[in-house]
Amino acid sequence: MDQSALFENIVKKKSYLCIGLDSELAKIPPSLLEGKDPVFEFNRRIIDATHTFAVAYKPNVAFYECNGAVGWNTLEATVSYIKTNYPDIFVIADAKRGDIGNTSRMYARAFLENMPCDALTVAPYMGEDSVTPFLSCEDKWVILLVLTSNKGADDFQYHSEDGMRLFERVLNVSRNWGNKNNMMYVVGATRSEMIRDIRKLVPDHFLLVPGIGAQGGSLEEISMFGMNSRCGLLVNSSRGIIFADNTENFDSVAARKAAEIQTEMQGYLLKKGLI
Numbered sequence: 001m002d003q004s005a006l007f008e009n010i011v012k013k014k015s016y017l018c019i020g021l022d023s024e025l026a027k028i029p030p031s032l033l034e035g036k037d038p039v040f041e042f043n044r045r046i047i048d049a050t051h052t053f054a055v056a057y058k059p060n061v062a063f064y065e066c067n068g069a070v071g072w073n074t075l076e077a078t079v080s081y082i083k084t085n086y087p088d089i090f091v092i093a094d095a096k097r098g099d100i101g102n103t104s105r106m107y108a109r110a111f112l113e114n115m116p117c118d119a120l121t122v123a124p125y126m127g128e129d130s131v132t133p134f135l136s137c138e139d140k141w142v143i144l145l146v147l148t149s150n151k152g153a154d155d156f157q158y159h160s161e162d163g164m165r166l167f168e169r170v171l172n173v174s175r176n177w178g179n180k181n182n183m184m185y186v187v188g189a190t191r192s193e194m195i196r197d198i199r200k201l202v203p204d205h206f207l208l209v210p211g212i213g214a215q216g217g218s219l220e221e222i223s224m225f226g227m228n229s230r231c232g233l234l235v236n237s238s239r240g241i242i243f244a245d246n247t248e249n250f251d252s253v254a255a256r257k258a259a260e261i262q263t264e265m266q267g268y269l270l271k272k273g274l275i
Helices: 002-014 038-049 068-085 100-111 127-133 167-176 189-201 219-226 249-274
Strands: 017-021 058-059 092-096 119-122 142-148 185-187 207-210 235-236
Touching: 002 249, 017 038, 017 092, 017 249, 038 068, 038 249, 058 068, 058 235, 092 100, 100 119, 100 127, 100 167, 119 127, 127 142, 127 167, 142 167, 142 189, 167 189, 185 189, 189 207, 189 219, 207 219, 219 235, 219 249, 235 249
Parallel strands: 017 058, 017 235, 058 092, 092 119, 119 142, 142 185, 185 207, 207 235
Antiparallel strands: none
16 A cells, blocks of 8 residues: 555545554453453454544554464454455554564564555664665555654653754654655654654655554644645554443444544644645
8 A cells, every 4th residue: 555545545534543453351341251352352343333434553563462372363363354344444563673684574574474464663773774674565664663752752762963863863864765655654642743843854754643542642733743745644542442431332432432533633634625
């Protein structure tokens, strides 16, 4: 899925919502726990209820790997379910991988070849040769960590050398590794004031912005500072949607929460003249 196809889906759905499938067994409704694969059933119902409002889903791989082989099977089943039933939806494996070249090639094979994910989050710390193996996968995307919203981000990401902050150096260097059709950047929603600076460096790339909803990021500010002529945003909400309710009606409540975000996004798209 290239940038044009992604933008077409944003226009069609009037949404740039990405829903994070950070599905914890301890948090899903008790009524599901007796099933063969409770987490997959939870994911399936969330997906069926919210796919009208979302252009992307982002399973956080840690929430599956922690359950061993069972969790990995659930992850594979979830990705397969999305791609079989809603093939226009963009699927991001939030795994934050990145290692020496040979190892990165194996990570790329796991998520971008053996599993039909469209994109993988990648850590850039080890440099170009740790990222290029992911970029060699045809029609797939690397989503590079640039500026995160956690407290510890201040330890390194804002460090300045010769007037350039570390996250700006990551952008300056990495934008030559890929292009706007195979590379995106992660920018935390709670750092929305930095999106203006980031847009100056990568005006045409998509940004994946986690952190609205439970983490408190402002969708209005993200849209104001981050939207470009092709929207250029995938804004993620996880807990605020999938764990909004713990009763048998959890999927209906999730749909309502997703619809509220989509409606707000539609307004920003209209204001920008994109729909």
